[in-house]
Each structure stands twice: as C-alpha cells, then as structure tokens.
Amino acid sequence: MMLTTVTVDTMRAWILNDTDGPDSFSLDEVDTPEPGPGDVRVRIVMSGLNHLDLWVSQGLPAPGSFPHVAGGDAAGVVDSVGEGVDGWSAGDEVIVDPTVSCGKCEQCLHDDATYCADFSILGEHRWGTLAEYVVVPARNLRPKFADLSWEVAGTFGLVTGTAYRMLKRARLRRGDTVLVVGIGGGVSSMAFLVAKALGARVWVTSRSPEKITWATESGAEGGFDSSADFSKEAKEVTNGGVDIVIENVGPATWNQSIRSMRKGGRMAVCGGTTGSKVELSLPALFFKQLEIIGSSMATHSQFARALHMVESGDVVVPIDSVHDFEDVPAAIERLDSGEHMGKVAIRR
Numbered sequence: 001m002m003l004t005t006v007t008v009d010t011m012r013a014w015i016l017n018d019t020d021g022p023d024s025f026s027l028d029e030v031d032t033p034e035p036g037p038g039d040v041r042v043r044i045v046m047s048g049l050n051h052l053d054l055w056v057s058q059g060l061p062a063p064g065s066f067p068h069v070a071g072g073d074a075a076g077v078v079d080s081v082g083e084g085v086d087g088w089s090a091g092d093e094v095i096v097d098p099t100v101s102c103g104k105c106e107q108c109l110h111d112d113a114t115y116c117a118d119f120s121i122l123g124e125h126r127w128g129t130l131a132e133y134v135v136v137p138a139r140n141l142r143p144k145f146a147d148l149s150w151e152v153a154g155t156f157g158l159v160t161g162t163a164y165r166m167l168k169r170a171r172l173r174r175g176d177t178v179l180v181v182g183i184g185g186g187v188s189s190m191a192f193l194v195a196k197a198l199g200a201r202v203w204v205t206s207r208s209p210e211k212i213t214w215a216t217e218s219g220a221e222g223g224f225d226s227s228a229d230f231s232k233e234a235k236e237v238t239n240g241g242v243d244i245v246i247e248n249v250g251p252a253t254w255n256q257s258i259r260s261m262r263k264g265g266r267m268a269v270c271g272g273t274t275g276s277k278v279e280l281s282l283p284a285l286f287f288k289q290l291e292i293i294g295s296s297m298a299t300h301s302q303f304a305r306a307l308h309m310v311e312s313g314d315v316v317v318p319i320d321s322v323h324d325f326e327d328v329p330a331a332i333e334r335l336d337s338g339e340h341m342g343k344v345a346i347r348r
Contacts (some may be wrong), residue, residue, distance in 0.1 A: 008032045008079070013131035014328045015067040019059030022332045025130070030067060033127060033135040035082035038103075040138045042094060047129040048073035048155025049335045049344045050186055051273065056124055064125065071129035072098040072122045075144055075153035076348075085138045093144040095307065096129065096136055098122035098158050099297045103139055111301050114165075121158075121297060130328065132348060142304060145311050155343035156310050156317045159186035161298030163194050164306040166246055166268035169295045174199030176243040179234055179260050181253050182226065184211045184338060187270060189318065191246040192220060194306070197314040200244075203237065205230050205253070214318075214341055226252075231259035241265055254278040258290070266291040318342030 011032040014025045035041045053070040056063060078092040088094070101108050101116035108116050122128045122136065144153050166187075172178070172195060180192045183204035195202050196219045204215045205226040212223030222237060224230035226249075235241045241262030247253065250272025257267060258281070269292060272278070284290070298306065309315040320342035323331035328346060335344050 008133065011132040012325070013067075013069045014071075015069055016057055016063060017066050017068075019057060019062050022054055022057050022336055024057050025070075025328060025332065027326070027328070028067070030069075030131075032133050035080055035085075035135050037083040038085060038137055039082040039135050040078055040085060040088050040094075040141060041080040041133055041135045042074065042076040042096060042141070043079040043133055043348075044074045044076040044129055044131065044154075045348055046075050046150040046154025047071055047346045048158075049331055049346065050158050051335070052121070052124060052158070053130070054332070054336055061124070069127040069129075069131050070123045071131070071134075072124070072158040073155050074129035074134055074157075075150055076134075078141075079133060081138070088138055088141060093146075094141040095144050095153050095157065096122065096134065097140040097142060097161070097300060097303045098128075099161070099300065099303065100126065100137065100140060103137060112299050114297050114299060119297075130346070132325075139300065142307055148311055150347070151319050151322055151343075151345045152310060152317045155319065155345050156190070156307075157303065158297075159343075160190045160194065160306045160310065160315070160317070161303040162187050162270055162295070163191035163246070164309075165298040165302050166191060166270055166293075166295045167195055167198065167200075167244070168302065169293050170244045170246075170266045170268040172198055172200060172244060176200045177238045178202045178244045178246065179242040179257070180204045180246045181257055182206065182249045182273070183215050183220075183223070184208060184341060185248060185273065186343065187248050188246060189215075189342065190315070193218070193315045193317075194309065195244075195246075196220070197309055203234060203242070211341055229256065231256040234260040238262070244268065249273050251275040251278050255281075258284055261288065261290055263288045264290070266293060268293045268295050270295045320344050322347055
C-alpha cells in the first residue's frame, strides 16, 4: 500500500446553487474534496458533457444538496489516495468510471453495481467532474493507455458504457438488425458504433440529414427521418422489422419504435429526452411477443469492455468540440443546441 497525501485547499468548479436550467452553472472556488478510506482523488485533465448534466441543472433529478458539481466523465492524473488503497499512486494516468456503488453488497460482489441499493451516478447523486479535482472509490478507476487521447479518454465513458450495457441486455448477437433512434445523442451514437463493432447491421433515425450522412459514412446500413413514418421504412428494409431497437427519445418516437420491431423483437430503453410518459398498446406488446428492457449505466466489467473496444480502435469515439474550462457555458450551449455530432470535451 502506498499512501500519498497532497494538500490542495480549494479548487475551481462549475457549481449549481439552484436548478433553473443550464444558465445556473457558475464558476466558483470551493473546498477541494479529500479522499476517504478506499478513495482516490484525481486531478482532471479532460472531461466531457452529457445531457445528464443539463437535466441535473433543471432538477431532473434535483441534487441532494447545494452547492453541487455536475459531470460524469473524466480522465486525469492521480493526485492523492486514501487509506487502504492499493494499486494506485500519485502520477498514474487514469480514466474514471461514473457508476458508483457500495462495493460490499451481494450485487456489487457479483459485479452488478447498477443493482446496488447505494447505486449512484457521478455528477448526479454526488459531486462530479466539472471541477479541477474529483474523488471516487479506487475501484472506479481504469488505467489510461498512453496512446489513447485525453479527449477520448475523458469523454467516452458514460455514454459508451450505457450503450454497451443496453446492447448486452437486449442480447445482441452477430448479424442482428438494430435500429438506433435519435443518432445525434451521445448514447445513441455510441450504441450505433458499438453494435456495428459487435457485428450487427444497424439503421439509424434523425431529423438531421447531416447526422444520417455521418452515420451511413461510418457504416450504418441506412437512415430514416425521425419526423416521418420511419417504422414503415424500417420494416420494409428488414423484411418485417428489426431485432433490436435502442430507444432513449421517449414520447416523440415511442410508437414508431414499437412498430419497427419484428415479432419477438427487443427494445432497450435508458431514458426519454422528449418526456417521461408514453402510451403502450398492449395488443402490440403481447401479439408480437415484444420485450421492453430497462437499462441504466454499466457494471464495472462492462465499462472495462467498452473501454477495451475504444482502446483497440474497434470503436472510434467522435469528438465534436473541445472547450477550455473557463468556457463551459459555450460548451453547454453547444450541447443544448442539439447541433453537435460527437462528444463535447472540457480541457484543463
């Protein structure tokens, strides 16, 4: 065991003191968090924005207390380790896994932190990465390979891990047909890339012709206009419907996503960017024997496998833009505009 202690009294962070939306973020000085037993503090080199950060700023859900630091993705350098930590020391370059759990319960010991009663998401339930430092359990770190760029290392994690788990819960097999709804979103774009790397035939939807073009140039079989009847097109090109739908848009696309599946099809759902309530036709569900599968985040081993796909080059993470830490409002505006294609990164 190597104990490393570094004293850093305060740090800069983009904090939330209320939940009035993206304009609520303000740059301030706050106390630097100290690593407790089993924890590691990381000096952040690069982090990424996710739509989760926008939702937290709107109180969906509201932080448990204020001030709050959002942000779920980061890569950086180990700065300080807490008591009982083995395997990490100051100077190690690391990637942060945003799924946090107790590490002791039956679910955690069987490598499913997402079912832990104390499950939390970095930046949602606890202070996250829109700061100069972050503290996480040592088990939430992975080594950063030297040839992996900081931009990718600091931004891929939350959405790629989430996408990987969705596909695994949907029991993806090589050769399956997959429809990814809303290709411009972070989870959706990574679900497309991961599914393709795992041997699936993938179609996408978007309201943006440019984003559909990006997907087809990146290996998608084709793309459909989200504002039109894409379910009819999906059934035509797949001879009856797709095996799997990846859905996180919600009410705006829900019914068409249901209609796009073949008999026995599976839909994996991780969110609803257009709302949280949908209507479901029960006859469509039971006559077609469909499965609707909820999914959230990723286990630590799933995160590690997603990271391996990125490190190996099987999955190439698109980077939309890189912003200085002082320019987080511009980065948030870019994400909120919906015009981005790829990850929005924040450098220190």
